[in-house]
Amino acid sequence: KDLPIIQAVRALGDLESAKALLDERTAEWMKLNFPEVEDTALACIIASEFGDREEIEFTRLTELVGEEKATQTMTAAQNSFGAEFDLRDKKALLVLARNGAALGETRKELEEYLQKQSETVLKNLTCLIDALTAARLVARAGGLERLAKMPASTIQVLGAERALFKHLRKGTPSPKHGIIFQSTLIRNAQATKRGKIARALAAKLAIAAKADFYSKHAIGEKLKKDLDARIKAIKKGDAPE
Structure with missing residues (x-):
């Protein structure tokens, strides 16, 4: 009964490492287009949801990060000196960023599994x-x-x-x-x-x-x-x- 727990813990460690690497790369890529975003987590959210600073939707961003941060981000986006992304750039970044987000969801599911399995075993x-x-x-x-x-x-x-x-x-x-x-x-x-x-x-x-x-x-x-x-x-x- 404890063997699946051991494998899940090791898988969780692998996921955390992989997600950290993907998030770092995603944020660096996003900052080419939106260098004013210093926060890695925010950069990854923008990348996975919009793929381009010019595509940011205030309502959706507010749902994700709150009105205050969304307002600050929109202001920064409107005055950004970042490079322009073409459609190919945007699509490639979206794929990378959404893979990182998917790893986050997988991590949550593994944590839920470990929670229930540990409480049982x-x-x-x-x-x-x-x-x-x-x-x-x-x-x-x-x-x-x-x-x-x-x-x-x-x-x-x-x-x-x-x-x-x-x-x-x-x-x-x-x-x-x-x-x-x-x-x-x-x-x-x-x-x-x-x-x-x-x-x-x-x-x-x-x-x-x-x-x-x-x-x-x-x-x-x-x-x-x-x-x-x-x-x-x-x-x-x-x-x-």
Whole structure:
């Protein structure tokens, strides 16, 4: 059950890389015609919807980016010093830009799949962290079984192997967290508290992974309640080392 999750996570990474490259190229191409557009996302929207600054429709652009930005963009387009595109230029850019937009839609569908699949297969893990982070954790470990066999200390820094290797080789500060930093429990915490919170979260994740793989018992809510209490104590400064 976890193997499709691993493949989906890897595919998601491939899609994100491909989309980033396509968007960068699309924006550079669009800026030949409309150099005043500095924002890559906006340039890609204009390219995929219109293909030419002279083809921009205010009503449609407003639907996509809001009235204020649409008004600013229309003003800039009317006074642009960009090069003119002929029909062939426009069509070629539209194809490229719409392929990038299609990758974005595929990414959303994959994320929705991972959300549902993780909530089904990783029921306890997803009580502690969001479904996408849980999926990435399993993929990085190489499967749910391998994650279930890992100690909490390894889970804590999973995904930060380069930083850990650098720490061991050169004595740089050891990483406090890896993939689990994506959890809002850590990301939104004070920097001085993140290490302790990461340890607390990793300890519960280790238990949750074992339950998801071995017993299938639903203990996630209990783990979450205990974790919340632990984090509350850490934030108050009452938690022991």
